[in-house]
Amino acid sequence: MGTILKERKQQVFRKGEDGFAMACERNSAAGSVSQRACVFCGSRVVLYPIADALHLVHGPVGCAAYTWDIRGALSSGPELHRMSFSTDLQERDVIYGGEKKLYHALCELIDAHSPKAAFVYATCITGIIGDDIDAVCRRVEAEKSIPVLAVHSAGFNGTKRDGYRAACEAIFKLVGTRSIPEVYPYSINILGDFNIAGETWIIREYYKQMGVEVIATITGDGRIDDIKQAHTASLNVVQCSGSMLHLAKLMEAKYNIPFIRVSYIGIEDTSEALWEVARFFKDEKIIERTQRLVAEATHKSMSLVNSYRPHLTGKRAAVYVGGAFKAFSLIKALRLLGMEVVVVGSQTGRADDYKRLRSMCDEGTVILDDSNPVELAAFSLEKKVDIFIGGVKERPLAYKLGIAFCDHNHERKTALAGYEGMENFIKEVYASIMSPVWRLFRRDYAGAPGGR
């Protein structure tokens, strides 16, 4: 009985072993219960937080039903993104084509909700039946005088990463279509933060304190008009594992806007992100304000770290995330707490990501690409982890095994970015590990599994 499938032998490594060459960036093995989703999911995740747009899923009802209001991406204004719209294709549509239905659905929904733009997501089925979504979008755009953008996200057409790319291309069509009266010399766009539990607001506030203008937040608490004028920013600050990297590259090529990659997870990486932006503008006042902000926030957060560290030192963590970039930050953040990451992996990491992970990890750490429940459970037990950090699909796995869990994905309601986020993270890790319930799971307890 194989824990690791033959096809996956080159996607599971331990630091210290010879011949580390992660065979990543490839399709999941058929029949493995991958934690990945599909192209559509990648696009939907990225565009979801744009709150004043209509998001219409062109396909059977499932794709829209399963993505209805499932993320904690907050909006300071309209909340159209929290609704689920679908053309709900039926058998006759599959036979005769769904273009007419799409046209009518779009017109109706635009009339009913007056969105600033509409995104039309292709699904597996529309990819197959050959609906010309672009043509329908052009027609409705002309008739309704709002941007109507096709997102080429047929589920089978690659991985989640290709979905990010399709989303970036749709967004890119909006950029540059609106001018602003004033151009700010010290201005940025925040890319790749989705305002889960208000994280974009936390980050935006830092930049405000630094004296840096934020033109558009893409896509957390996103607005169509802001995105349209995003080309006026001097710098793109990109977070996350590349979900928005493609957009940054497109904007660099067309508008000559440079970009930097940052992370807002953990004290160290948050400070570094703010510093990078300050250094980019080379403005004395900004540097001075950044210095003050970072010093004060770090001091405050570190006092919390210091009070919790004695309780958490030596605890072992498993980290499994979507993109590897977050894993880098989590390793650093957990180390600061005296904790050790003994299992680490991602759904869609790239070869250079895994090289970097390997260099960061301790000897013996298990490194995984595109893992599955069987492997994750086996390694969590083998490495005796105290806490699993992942997403909703990993949570019940951890609990079944009597392991604490911290949700670091999109459904959570606690902000984990920035200094405030780090404080929340520390408290959650502590509360999860220290809960008395795990003591009842100990194997030597009567009534417990394997107990007397």
Add this chain to the structure above:
Amino acid sequence: MKMQTTAPSHTATSNPCKLCSPLGACLVFKGIKGALPLLHGSQGCATYIRRYLISHYKEPIDIASSNFTETTTVFGGKNNLTNALKNICTQYTPELIGVATTCLSETIGDDVPQYLREFKSEQEPNARLPHIVPVSTPSYQGTHMDGFHAAIKSLVTYFAAPLPRTQRVVLFPNMVSSADIRYLKELLADFALDHIILPDYSCTLDGGPWDGYQKIPSGGTSVEDLAKLGGFAFAIELGRSPAGQESASAYLEHKFTLKRYTTGLPIGIQATDEFMQILETISRQSPPQAIREERGRLLDAYADAHKYCFEKKAVVFGEADMVAAMAGFLLETGIIPVLCATGSHNGILKAELEKLSCQSGRSLEVREGVDFEEIHDISRKLKPDFMLGNSKGYSIARKLGIPLVRVGFPIHDRIGGQRILHLGYRGTQQLFDRIVNTIIENTQAQSPVGYTYM
């Protein structure tokens, strides 16, 4: 009586009150011992459905996918299906693999039964293969309930073969909670009936902690029992089938010599009485004293609380069978189900509510094929006192400023959705207490007096 069942006036579906058929099929396969569901299509289908089910059951839910790529879509899914089956056998060593199709594999015309025949013939003669049961579940047809029934039917047609007659009973419980299935097992045991329940996810989707990792959680209807179905004497089916469709129990009756009983979900006194009558007939036993006492307590509670209930208005939504049963139960307590709504469009709810409407002489609004936007629009005009249904109704209840009593599937915003007991006198008792207390709590909270007694 107002039986509004015309097709919706709009084209798009906004906030759907239904899910796609592969979800229902996966749920059924999770109720078979040693089984693993495999979705033949894109990876996202399996992942989304896993996430959706996990958020309700709070249990690990492994569903494999044949992981279509662009090439698969062009050349067909045979290779992917074959590799998926092999990998599942290696990693999970299942007793059964339930292969459900998706919109993608159906549309490109994959012949899954043929692929499976070829797969079997390509294996070594002595190879020990799991049972592989295919079911056709194109997401553009029907709802998750259709996938649920289709998977049960596939299992029954796969396994049932002529056998010498036994006295055993098969109960088809409909899409009810894990707690409901546990209750049904207890009940049938109380009547000394030798039975199986299909599907039985009472343990697989509501179990205790694990010593080590269980690749497939223990529990479920066993393959050995399924193989004996052809000799069973009785089938009980809870819930109704759409006109023109042969249900699993109807198939067994038609093909073998079994006697079949059908009734609605046993919720409320009259509906449960009907169900008990069936159990009495089959077992030739009168209900045990404990069950009679449960019935007595429930009726007693109806009397205690009738003034709180009389002509209170409820909006009931969800799967057709669940909604119909809830409406019947509410009506016997004096509560009016002013709107009964479902996302499916197969006439079940309409037919059931017609019966109830005649019995009660009440005008009831019935909607099939609706989404939550329509439920919201209609509810606004009806000014209900509370809503009764799954957690997806919360946003409407919040906007209307009325409570939502959570029943059915999914319950994504509370713990213990899988442990809500709906069925029998006992389940009704729990439901009734919750509903009445919700009404009282609402009145109490809005009262300027702040009474501390009721």
